[in-house]
Amino acid sequence: MRILLLIFSIIISFNTFTQSTITVGTTTVEIDTIYTGLDIPWEIIYGQDGYIWTTERKGIVSRIDPIAKTKTVILNIVSSVYQNSESGLLGMVMHPDFTTTPEVFMAYTYGSFSNLKEKLVKYTYNGTNLVNEVILLDNIIGNTTHNGSRLIILPDNTLLFSTGDAQNQEFPQDINALNGKILRINLDGTVPNDNPFPGNPVYSYGHRNVQGIVQHPNGKIYLSEHGASTDDEFQIAEIGRNYGWPNVEGFCNLSGEQAFCSANNVKEPLLVWTPTIAPSDLIYYENAMFPEFDGKLLMTVLKDKKIIAFELSLDGTSVVGQTHYLYNQFGRLRDICVGPLKEIYLATNGASWSNTNPNTHSIIVLRPLNDLTINDFGSNSFAIYPNPTENQFTMDVSDDLMGRSFSLIDMSGRVLFSSIITELSTKVNSSLLENGMYQLIITGKNGEKIARKFIRVGV
DSSP, X not given: OEEEEOOOXXXXXXXXXXXXXXXXXXXXXXXXXXXXXXXXXXXXXXXTTSSEEEEETTTEEEEEETTTTEEEEEEEOTTTOXXXXXXXXXXXXXXXXXXXXXXXXXXXXXXXXXXXXXXXEEEEEOSSSEEEEEEEEEEEEOOSSOOOOOEEXXXXXXXXXXXXXXXXXXXXXXXXXXXXXXXXXXXXXXOOTTSSSTTOOEEEEOOSOEEEEEEOTTSOEEEEEOOSSSOEEEEEEOTXXXXXXXXXXXXXXXXXHHHHHHHHTBOOOSEEESSOOOEEEEEEEOOTTOTTTTTEEEEEETTTTEEEEEEEOTTSSSEEEEEEESTTTSSOEEEEEEXXXXXXXXXXXXXXXXXXOGGGOEEEEEEEOTTSOOSSOOGGGEEEESSSBSSEEEEEEOGGGTTOEEEEEETTSOEEEEEEOOSSEEEEEOTTSOSEEEEEEEXXXXXXXXXXXXXXXXX
């Protein structure tokens, strides 16, 4: 058995695949299940550490290794979280400079059924667990439904946090109530001096239940919001603006709504859906190898079980096209995030609103394969183990791959090592590689890429 010595010292991060492929538009996409058995995953984030961070509504935060497909619980606050119906541990966001400031922000409901509240807190990651809870906002009225709560951090290091109306329609139009709002605070919990209402965390108001927030490269902030029986909404967030709820549903198109909109400077949505579809999270996606999604906002959808790709006008003020994908292929889609190779992760939420079976709550990954020519050789034609690895891994191949070339490539695309496959089993010394993710690609006789796997160095 031949042993290959790698004398390189480079970096980076990612993941292993393959279960099946589907076609999204004209793009071949590989689908793999990263983890199954979660208790209603609400937020997923691809962290700077190369792990997927997730909240589970009962009160668990975990790091999931997308290579080893293992889950490590780093926070268990089940005893502190009140979870019933749609309440529980919800939105989460990591500090944008997490490697030097390892802080994690999250929102959860607490208290009792008769006195339910919501709070926004901050934890510090000590390399093993989340510790030292700091309360940034609390005593926000909660409910078993309509709690928000999506979080993002803006480039100015302020945090946006959506709160639902908590099933009380008096709150959204009350500037002094924190419900039915987008709130904006500094990362230490103080109120920014340039908020629209002095000393008040309210950024915008008149919301029913926003569950998607994203800032586009154009600088605009886009929202997805749940309507009642009509008028789910896709909106642009503007500081100080009123979004109308409960006096306005959707556009200002009814006589009573028009008077209220005129008197209260109501911001109308870009799009509405009737009947409702239950929109959830939003991301911006760029990847020329996935043209159906490239340069678009992607929105996960719960009730209608799909992804919607929005194409915006050049100035970002209107939607010029929307296309629906993955309808009913993976059930309810709660959340979405993107990894370093532009792979897309989805948190699935079962087939129905009432489904709490953990076996239907998964994190899956979609990997566009347009940069590979897939023919008779799939990833089952060779295996890499152990993966993750520390000092050495083994590559086993099928007879059909003998004589083909293979290369080890870092995540920035640099070829670190190339050789010809001359044995069915080859040991590779990886001790001099820096911890991170790498690709191992096998090429065909004409140089076409025919199979690929990912390997993590460092456990």
